[in-house]
Amino acid sequence: MSEENWIEVGSTDSIEEEDLIRFDHQDKTFCVYRLTDGFYATDGICTHEAVHLEDGLVMDDEIECPMHQGIFNIKSGEALSPPACEDLKTYPVKVDNDKIFIKID
Amino acid sequence: MKNNIIILGGGQAGIYAAREIRQNDTESNIKILSEENLLPYERPPLSKDFLLDKKNEDDLYFHSIEVLKNENIDFENVLINKVDFEHKKLFSKNEDVYNYDSLLISTGSDNKKLSLDNNLNDDIYYLRNLEEAKIIKEKVSDKNKITIIGGGFIGLEIASSLSQLQKKVTVIEIGNQLMGRIIPKQIADLVQNTHIEQGNEIILNKQIFKIIKKNGIYEILLNDNSIIETDFVIAGIGSTPSVKLFENTNLKLDNGIVTNQFCETSIKDVYAAGDVCNFYHPFYERNMRLESYQHAQNHGICAGKNIAGVKTEYTSIPWMWSDQFNLNLQLTGICYDYDEIIARGNDINNGVIYFFLKNKIIKGACGLGIAGKVGRDIRITSKLTEKNTIVDKQILSDQNQKLNKLIQKQ
Ligand SMILES: Cc1cc2nc3c(=O)[nH]c(=O)nc-3n(C[C@H](O)[C@H](O)[C@H](O)COP(=O)(O)OP(=O)(O)OC[C@H]3O[C@@H](n4cnc5c(N)ncnc54)[C@H](O)[C@@H]3O)c2cc1C
C-alpha cells in the first residue's frame, strides 16, 4: 500500500462510541465509524438513493439508512435489508497517535 | 415433511414469506401465484422515481429469477378466481386446480374507485401497479394541467413527481388537511406549504360534485360551484383490502382478513400477510391494518416463519415513509391517541419532529425533513415506543442533544 493514499480524518475522540462522523474529501463523502472494537470507514452515501448516511443510526456493526431503513454491515459493506440491495464500499482505517486515517483508492 | 405451500399474491409480503419459508424448510414445494406477469417488485418508486424516469422497470424487482430458481421457489402468472378451503384447492379462470397443504394469502389492496354517473369512469386513472404507472407516464407526457383527486400519500407523491415534470397540478381533498387519516396536522401543513411553494394548487374541504368532458377537456365541478378545468384526472382516494375472492367463504373478514399475531386466519393452514390483513398486534392489544413497505416485508417474513413451523409473534412497531419533492416524511407508532405533544426543531432543512406521548410514555412520532434528516430520531422513537419508555422531554425537544443517549441508557 502506498503511504500517500492515507488521508487524515481527525482525532479519535471526535467520534463517540457506536457513532459516526461524515468526512468529505475532494468530491467524495465518507462515513467513519467508531465501534466497540475499533474504527471503520465506508462510502458516505446510501447505495439506494443519494442520501447521506451520516444521519443514520449505528447499531452494533450496522448502519441503518435514515431515509428508508436500508441496512448495511459497516465492516463488510454488505447490504442486509431492503430497499438497500447494492453493497456499500468500505475503506481501510488506521489509527496513529490518536489520529484516524482512511485509505482512499 | 414435504408440503405443498402456495402463496397467493406475488407482491412484497409474498416474496418475503417465500424466501423465509425456504430458509427454514428445504423440502417443501413453494409456489407463488401472481396475477401480475411480473416478478415481485417494489411499489414505492411507482409514484416517485419511476414517473420521474430516475428508475426504470428493471430497478424495481426485489430479486432476479435466478434467485428464485436457486431457492427452488416456483412463480406462476395466474389469476385465481375461486377457492375451496374445505378441500384445500384454488382454481384459476381456466379451471386449473392448485392443491395446497398450507396457503398464504398476500393479495394486497385495491384502489377505491370514484363512481361517476356518466360514462367517464374509464377516463379516471389510478395507480397501484407497474402497468398503471406506465400508462400514467405515457398519457401525461403531452398533457399540461393535471388534477389529482385525493390528498393522501399516493396522490401527493404523484403531485410532487408531476410538478417536477413541469406540469400544472391541482390536488382536491375532501378533508380539512392533507393525509388526514394518519398524519398529524402540524406535519401535513408543512407538506402542504411545500407543494404550494413548488407551484401546486391544493384545494381542501371540497367535494367533487360532477365531472364533465368538453372537447377533450374535463371540467370538475366542486360542491361550492367552482370549476376546475383539467387535461387529465388521476384519483388516489384510498384502498381496500383485496378480499373479493373470499367474500362467500367462511374465512373471517373484517376490514381485511382477520389474523392473529402468528398470521393465522380463522381457517386452519391458511395464513395471511401484508396489506390484505387486519392483524392482531400484541403490543397494542388490538387489530390493525397497515399499508406500508416495512410492514409488508416484516409481516411476510413472520408468516413465512410460522408456515415453516417456527412459531413467531408479529411485534413490529409500525413505520412508514413518503417522499415528496426533496422531503422525506416518516411516521412511527401511533400518533393519534395522546395527551401531550413535544416538538423537536422548527426548520425542515434540519428536520421537524412531533412526538406523541400518553401518560408520559412515548407512543409515536411523525417527522419531516430534507432527505434523511428525521430518520435516525424516528428510528430511535420506534425503539423507545417498543419499550414503553418514559422519556426525558428536555432531550426530546432539544435538537442539539442526540437521542442516541435515550436508547443507550436502557
Ligand atoms: C404507488 C404506491 C406507492 C407506495 N409508496 C410507499 C412508500 O413510499 N412507503 C411505504 O411505506 N409504502 C408505500 N406503498 C405501500 C407498499 O408498497 C405496500 O404496502 C406493499 O406493496 C404491500 O405489499 P403486499 O405484498 O401486501 O401487496 P402487493 O405488493 O400489492 O401485492 C399483492 C399482489 O397480489 C396479486 N393478487 C391479488 N389478487 C390476486 C389473485 N386473485 N390471484 C393472483 N394474484 C393476485 C396482486 O396483483 C399483487 O401483485 C406504496 C404503494 C403504492 C401502490
Ligand code: FES
Ligand atoms: S436511500 Fe438509503 S435505503 Fe433508501
